[in-house]
Amino acid sequence: MKGVTTYIYRDFIRWIRYRVGVISSLVLPAAWLLFVGLALPVTFTGNYLDFITPGILVMTILTAGISSGSLLMFDKILGFLNKFLAMPVPRESILVSKILFISIRGLIQATIILLIAVLIGATLLNPLQYGLIYLILFLFGVFISAFSTTIALYLNDHDSFAAFTAMVTMPLFFTSSALMPYSSMPTWLSAIAHVNPLSFAIDAIRDVGAGSIPVVSIVLLLVFTTIVAVLAGYVFRKATV
Amino acid sequence: MTAILTEGLTKNFGDLCAVEGLDLSVDKEIFGLLGPNGSGKTTTVLMLTTLLAQTKGSASICGHDTRLDPEKVRDCISYVPQDMAVDTNLTGRENMLIFAWLYGIPNPKDKVDELLAVMELSDRADDLAKTYSGGMRRRLELAEALVHEPEVIFLDEPTIGLDVAARRNIWTHIRKMTRKGMTIFMTTHYMDEADQYCDRVGIISRGKIAALGTPSTLKAHLMKDVITVTIEGDYAPVQLDGSMFVGQSDDSISFTVENGREALPLLADALKQSGNRVKAMSLREPSLDDVFLQSVGKQEEPKGFEEFKFHMMLHRRH
Ligand SMILES: Nc1ncnc2c1ncn2[C@@H]1O[C@H](COP(=O)(O)OP(=O)(O)OP(=O)(O)O)[C@@H](O)[C@H]1O
Numbered sequence: 001m002k003g004v005t006t007y008i009y010r011d012f013i014r015w016i017r018y019r020v021g022v023i024s025s026l027v028l029p030a031a032w033l034l035f036v037g038l039a040l041p042v043t044f045t046g047n048y049l050d051f052i053t054p055g056i057l058v059m060t061i062l063t064a065g066i067s068s069g070s071l072l073m074f075d076k077i078l079g080f081l082n083k084f085l086a087m088p089v090p091r092e093s094i095l096v097s098k099i100l101f102i103s104i105r106g107l108i109q110a111t112i113i114l115l116i117a118v119l120i121g122a123t124l125l126n127p128l129q130y131g132l133i134y135l136i137l138f139l140f141g142v143f144i145s146a147f148s149t150t151i152a153l154y155l156n157d158h159d160s161f162a163a164f165t166a167m168v169t170m171p172l173f174f175t176s177s178a179l180m181p182y183s184s185m186p187t188w189l190s191a192i193a194h195v196n197p198l199s200f201a202i203d204a205i206r207d208v209g210a211g212s213i214p215v216v217s218i219v220l221l222l223v224f225t226t227i228v229a230v231l232a233g234y235v236f237r238k239a240t241v
Numbered sequence: 242m243t244a245i246l247t248e249g250l251t252k253n254f255g256d257l258c259a260v261e262g263l264d265l266s267v268d269k270e271i272f273g274l275l276g277p278n279g280s281g282k283t284t285t286v287l288m289l290t291t292l293l294a295q296t297k298g299s300a301s302i303c304g305h306d307t308r309l310d311p312e313k314v315r316d317c318i319s320y321v322p323q324d325m326a327v328d329t330n331l332t333g334r335e336n337m338l339i340f341a342w343l344y345g346i347p348n349p350k351d352k353v354d355e356l357l358a359v360m361e362l363s364d365r366a367d368d369l370a371k372t373y374s375g376g377m378r379r380r381l382e383l384a385e386a387l388v389h390e391p392e393v394i395f396l397d398e399p400t401i402g403l404d405v406a407a408r409r410n411i412w413t414h415i416r417k418m419t420r421k422g423m424t425i426f427m428t429t430h431y432m433d434e435a436d437q438y439c440d441r442v443g444i445i446s447r448g449k450i451a452a453l454g455t456p457s458t459l460k461a462h463l464m465k466d467v468i469t470v471t472i473e474g475d476y477a478p479v480q481l482d483g484s485m486f487v488g489q490s491d492d493s494i495s496f497t498v499e500n501g502r503e504a505l506p507l508l509a510d511a512l513k514q515s516g517n518r519v520k521a522m523s524l525r526e527p528s529l530d531d532v533f534l535q536s537v538g539k540q541e542e543p544k545g546f547e548e549f550k551f552h553m554m555l556h557r558r559h
């Protein structure tokens with residue numbers, strides 16, 4: 001446990017010292033929200049801002065999480081990983097700390113988005129609803145960062161990994177239910193959107209916004225997250241004989 | 242209990258045999274593993290620090306097997322890798338604190354202060370590590386490695402890329418550590434350093450130990466004097482009784498001889514007769530460089546000749 005918190009502390013300090021990174025990671029989603037939520041003259045639903053906010057939240061977690069596999073990869077390339085692996089700290093705490101750090105960082109960004117959304121006219125929700133949204137976002141964050149870390153460990157080469165993330169992020173976003181309701185999509189898009197993991201998290205958050213508790217979605221998300229996390233653990237152990 | 246003990250330690254990468262049948266016993270001393278690039282030094286260190294699984298053989302650190310009991314091994318070692326890994330956006334103190342917390346030592350703040358002082362980093366402790374010189378970063382890494390008072394420290398090329406003063410400084414600190422009963426296992430390219438500071442050295446060539454012993458015994462194994470000849474153009478081999486070819490680096494060729502003064506004119510004649518154009522000759526006592534050159538040989542040397550050389554080495558060791 002001590003190991004996990006120390007590793008998280010290290011990554012956190014390194015993140016906040018890297019100011020451009022912090023600012024861009026906060027400005028970009030905010031810009032999306034302002035641009036898509038306010039500037040686009042679309043009227044799929046009554047309050048489009050309420051509709052788009054879950055999409056932007058999940059996208060933020062996605063972009064924050066998907067590139068994060070490189071965090072572990074850089075530690076490996078720069079020789080930090082070997083130093084840590086030669087210590088008596090349980091080795092898995094390195095992996096756990098990376099996944100937790102990325103998820104927590106995603107939640108910090110999500111908080112900014114939620115604040116801006118309310119400021120520019122999204123409906124204010126009750127604390128339980130916000131709690132559920134955070135839970136869903138956290139699970140999704142763990143899901144994405146474990147996935148990304150697994151791919152990074154597997155590819156073991158920074159250029160291929162960067163190509164992979166670029167290839168995955170945008171298509172995943174545009175084929176999800178983030179921007180428009182299923183009813184407004186062409187059938188082929190709707191079919192893809194229904195199996196897109198992003199839609200899964202987005203729909204769950206919309207359900208929360210609409211006043212229900214999406215128990216099934218949360219349980220399923222938990223199951224998928226666990227599977228990917230176990231897979232990440234397996235690949236990590238194999239990569240660090 | 243012996244700090245480092247290996248038996249037939251072997252590592253293959255596919256067809257390549259990076260380390261072959263390493264038998265070592267190192268205890269409470271500074272042991273230097275010397276060898277040219279790609280000879281298997283880092284691979285050896287990685288196996289001993291539980292970071293790489295060997296193909297064959299076994300290694301134990303302070304009595305714990307590196308494969309069967311890796312956690313116990315990691316409890317008694319520190320490892321400083323070849324490439325300097327210091328968080329440059331963190332201060333020296335922050336870098337140290339992270340290690341102190343990870344090792345879970347009782348008074349992290351005090352211990353960090355103490356070690357920063359030992360490594361003469363106190364006045365720069367709160368500056369970002371990116372403002373440190375190479376030598377300071379190395380000292381910071383050494384300080385990190387000392388945080389939990391390990392019994393064995395592995396240093397992979399601790400002085401590479403440092404200037405003479407910084408190297409001497411690092412060595413002073415390493416010497417201090419052994420005085421407290423620690424075992425230091427280090428690799429280096431610098432013969433003069435190994436000669437001066439290591440209690441024992443092993444010369445590794447293509448994954449095999451080619452010579453092992455204290456620097457002075459290894460030098461004594463060579464004949465008494467060394468004659469270095471600078472020639473112009475290609476070297477045409479010569480045979481002269483009582484002299485032996487050691488190796489060639491660039492245009493200078495070394496021979497060992499029983500009696501330098503007498504051999505000097507004879508060798509000059511022999512060289513001229515076989516058509517060499519001698520520019521200069523000098524006579525000196527053998528250095529570890531000569532031992533190294535003789536054990537490792539030149540990469541471009543014809544195969545048969547090197548095998549002969551290698552057997553000569555083996556003969557002398559037994
Ligand atoms: N992961 C690996 N996969 C394949 N071959 C490897 C791997 N690691 C090392 N080697 C090979 O094993 C041999 C020994 O490498 P090693 O890094 O141990 O050399 P070294 O003595 O530390 O060299 P240097 O002085 O350059 O650091 C080299 O031929 C190298 O190419």
Ligand SMILES: [Mg+2]
Binds near residue numbers: 282283284323397
């Ligand atoms: Mg090396």
